[in-house]
Amino acid sequence: MSEDMYRENILDHYKKPHHCGKMERASCSGHAINPFCGDDITFYLKMKEGAVSDASFEGHACAICTAAASMLTDEVRGKSAAKARAVGKERVLELLGVSPGPTRLKCALLPLKAFKLALYSHLGKEMGEKEKREILEASESEATEATQTSAGKEASK
Amino acid sequence: MAYDIDNIRHDFPILSRKVNGKHLVYLDNAATTQKPVAVLDAMREFYENSNANAHRGGNALAEEATEIYENARKRMAHFVGAAPSEIVFTRNTTEALNLAACMTAQRGARVLLSQLEHHSNIVPWQLAVASCQQSPSKAKATQWQMRGAKIDYASIRSNGKICNQDVQEKLLRQPSVFSFSHASNVLGAVNDAAALCRLARKAGALSVVDGAQTVPHMEVDVHSMGCDFFAFSGHKMLGPTGIGVLYIRKELADALEPVFSGGGAIESVAFSGTTFAGAPHKFEPGTQDVAGAAGLAAAIGYLEKIGMAAIERHVEGLHKACVEGLAEVGGVKIYGNGRKTGIVSFNVGKLHAHDVGQIASDDGVMLRAGHHCCQPLMKKLGVAATVRASFYLYNTKEEAARLSVSVKRAKKVLS
Numbered sequence: 234m235s236e237d238m239y240r241e242n243i244l245d246h247y248k249k250p251h252h253c254g255k256m257e258r259a260s261c262s263g264h265a266i267n268p269f270c271g272d273d274i275t276f277y278l279k280m281k282e283g284a285v286s287d288a289s290f291e292g293h294a295c296a297i298c299t300a301a302a303s304m305l306t307d308e309v310r311g312k313s314a315a316k317a318r319a320v321g322k323e324r325v326l327e328l329l330g331v332s333p334g335p336t337r338l339k340c341a342l343l344p345l346k347a348f349k350l351a352l353y354s355h356l357g358k359e360m361g362e363k364e365k366r367e368i369l370e371a372s373e374s375e376a377t378e379a380t381q382t383s384a385g386k387e388a389s390k
Numbered sequence: 391m392a393y394d395i396d397n398i399r400h401d402f403p404i405l406s407r408k409v410n411g412k413h414l415v416y417l418d419n420a421a422t423t424q425k426p427v428a429v430l431d432a433m434r435e436f437y438e439n440s441n442a443n444a445h446r447g448g449n450a451l452a453e454e455a456t457e458i459y460e461n462a463r464k465r466m467a468h469f470v471g472a473a474p475s476e477i478v479f480t481r482n483t484t485e486a487l488n489l490a491a492c493m494t495a496q497r498g499a500r501v502l503l504s505q506l507e508h509h510s511n512i513v514p515w516q517l518a519v520a521s522c523q524q525s526p527s528k529a530k531a532t533q534w535q536m537r538g539a540k541i542d543y544a545s546i547r548s549n550g551k552i553c554n555q556d557v558q559e560k561l562l563r564q565p566s567v568f569s570f571s572h573a574s575n576v577l578g579a580v581n582d583a584a585a586l587c588r589l590a591r592k593a594g595a596l597s598v599v600d601g602a603q604t605v606p607h608m609e610v611d612v613h614s615m616g617c618d619f620f621a622f623s624g625h626k627m628l629g630p631t632g633i634g635v636l637y638i639r640k641e642l643a644d645a646l647e648p649v650f651s652g653g654g655a656i657e658s659v660a661f662s663g664t665t666f667a668g669a670p671h672k673f674e675p676g677t678q679d680v681a682g683a684a685g686l687a688a689a690i691g692y693l694e695k696i697g698m699a700a701i702e703r704h705v706e707g708l709h710k711a712c713v714e715g716l717a718e719v720g721g722v723k724i725y726g727n728g729r730k731t732g733i734v735s736f737n738v739g740k741l742h743a744h745d746v747g748q749i750a751s752d753d754g755v756m757l758r759a760g761h762h763c764c765q766p767l768m769k770k771l772g773v774a775a776t777v778r779a780s781f782y783l784y785n786t787k788e789e790a791a792r793l794s795v796s797v798k799r800a801k802k803v804l805s
Contacts, residue, residue, distance in 0.1 A: 238748060239804070244803070244804070247804070268761075268765070270742070270743065270760050270774065270775050271761065271768070271773075272742075293742075293774070294742065295742035295744040296745045297745075337748070
């Protein structure tokens with residue numbers, strides 16, 4: 234994981250993130266935090282005719298997390314809800330082009346979690362078990378950080 | 391006597407390894423320290439020559455194992471100024487604090503802590519005094535909430551120390567226990583534990599001191615400190631992981647009911663009831679970590695050979711060099727003053743602590759980046775995370791300089 238985590242594409246997205254900022258009149262939003270390091274991402278979606286017409290994010294996070302969020306907005310814009318829903322862990326790591334160790338994996342997948350929470354709140358569906366595992370296993374420490382998580386969620390409301 | 395750093399470093403095999411092709415610079419000593427050959431040898435020697443179950447059976451090997459285990463207790467007692475019967479071996483500081491909480495605070499009791507505390511000196515108290523409820527929502531079934539805890543938190547001063555005046559005021563609410571850290575694992579400043587324990591005693595509260603960050607760095611005398619309980623870990627003072635200590639003042643050790651019991655902790659057992667063994671054995675049920683105790687005794691021997699005063703001086707010098715080096719980098723904010731315990735917590739401009747920690751790690755410099763198990767303190771400091779460098783007896787000024795170089799590189803890469 235040590236080799237070149239801060240490669241050019243990641244640094245580019247970190248220094249000049251795409252679609253960064255709160256979205257006015259978003260169709261839905263999702264908020265996720267990593268209590269381990271305080272990374273905090275809110276993902277906004279605008280849905281039109283069953284597709285993601287716009288996506289943005291805001292928050293404060295490390296370079297890996299910020300870059301992943303920025304890349305994810307590019308990735309899901311214009312996709313149908315079904316195709317956007319299919320974007321998973323592998324795709325995010327492919328976009329980043331690195332394979333982070335267990336600690337930084339949490340940073341890399343946090344935006345995906347925020348995005349999925351937003352999408353599912355719009356679709357009114359529950360996340361599938363496999364999907365939940367895939368995304369949540371990376372942030373499993375949250376289970377033991379209940380106070381912080383719920384406090385964070387209250388703050389976002 | 392001159393401080394022979396080359397010889398000292400030679401005693402720690404891990405210090406000669408490389409990480410990412412670069413010489414290892416280990417600056418995460420507040421998390422755990424490296425182990426000298428003497429400690430590894432003592433453990434190997436025990437398993438190769440004397441392995442048997444201490445305090446079980448009268449065979450020659452069992453007697454040897456018992457002697458090794460009890461000798462470790464004596465050495466530890468001497469090291470921190472206690473009597474052997476006041477030294478209870480635990481797994482680590484956290485277990486020691488959990489035991490102290492279970493033995494001194496019942497549900498509904500009022501407890502005083504401080505804003506400096508590590509999660510391990512907050513959560514055990516919440517668990518002891520609050521009622522614990524599982525979240526009613528199925529989706530959050532793994533989340534538990536603790537409610538109704540009557541816990542006060544003494545404030546801290548800008549220098550990172552507990553405010554004695556606030557302690558005095560909060561003691562007026564008559565908590566049954568005051569538990570606080572001798573030095574914070576984030577800010578490093580050393581509290582005047584003797585004065586704080588005196589305040590607690592005057593107010594009729596028991597005192598519990600978390601000494602995980604001080605015992606490795608300075609002379610500690612629990613009797614002159616006047617605390618009722620004192621908790622620390624072996625692995626932060628060159629010893630192995632898996633063994634720690636809870637000091638319990640004699641009168642209390644004799645009077646308290648154990649939390650756990652079983653074999654080895656009793657005098658006699660009948661179906662109708664049990665007579666416990668005397669302290670400390672009544673607090674140590676089951677087979678104990680004899681190899682760990684052997685390693686810990688060797689660690690104490692190593693520290694005593696160098697001398698705690700010499701270690702303290704050496705670490706203070708490294709702390710100063712580190713702070714000066716970081717000041718030269720520019721844009722580095724340092725939190726608190728960990729001079730005596732060798733802790734430097736900092737952030738670099740707006741850079742995320744994780745990124746700085748990662749880039750340093752790529753350079754072979756091991757730091758800690760995160761909330762250091764102190765979320766409430768982080769909130770108080772107004773940050774999500776900090777980077778922490780923590781020095782120990784085998785570190786050098788060259789290593790402090792390597793840290794500055796890495797921080798400089800992080801600034802360059804990320805901005």
